[in-house]
Amino acid sequence: MTLAPQSELLDHKFDMCFGHADQNKDGVVDAADILTFAARVIAAVNEPFDSPKATEMLRVCQNWWEGMASELDTDKDGKIDPLEYRVGMRRLVGSKSSFDAASRPVATAIWKLCDRDDDGEVSAREFSAVQLAFGTTPENARIGFEKLDLDGDGSLSVDELTVAFHDFYTSTDADTNGNWLFGAEFQTA
Template identity: 25%
Template structure:
């Protein structure tokens, strides 16, 4: 459904993440915002960009910035409306969404055990939202098989639901916390 307008629900959930990512509050996402987001996440992990894990996280985040900027026209500034236009196109590009999910899974799975733990998820939410957000109930909802961790498949499905979905009841709609 290319060219469709984002629903009110999509606008609400994306606006929350956009606001958290817009670290300087200027109404645009920029490379500087993504660098600040990356630094915040590394700080929460107790590491920096000089470590292998830090380099990997920085590469994922800055790669995501490059892809978003390019999709929005390559001006170095991305507005909320531009993000929503990109989001509108995502259902027709599932590979792009799952590719981002794969990279993000690698970044969130700090210990490389193939599962995102509740603690790793908690750091993701704190990094993205800039504040600690109670996420235990959301994690339980996302952990659809109840095994105490998010598998790559679970995370990818929820990531797709968040970015390309329009169902307020879908667990993935809460991947960055409650909307």
């Protein structure tokens, strides 16, 4: 059975995100991977690990892991394999309220880390620092920022980042701006 192109697009994005989460590249995602991911983002912006922003990011990622493990780890072995991730993400994104409840705290914590000067806005330069932690090229980070800045005011709001998370994980439209959340990486095979 062949998947419809839209299903293939979502699966490709889910697989890419699984790769981001699997920090030690052992083929599964576990709590250590998620906390390593959080530490990588914190380090990318040179945030002190004992700062309120860093501790919030670690707390949010721990909570995110616990929620994801509860929903996606079907065999309850403490690890999420690629199939569990795909199937579970399809189920999770099918419920907007569940997805938004899971993703908004992560988007908010990342947004706060991005806001290096605490002015309540995330500039292109600030956004780029976090994007580098995802392996996004500087050029793709710049384009991504422009695509995600929905109101064109030169900064990203937490709402714009939350919309990007939602669109990236749920949209079957290959041209949606949210697909630029991690640069153009999802478009590569």
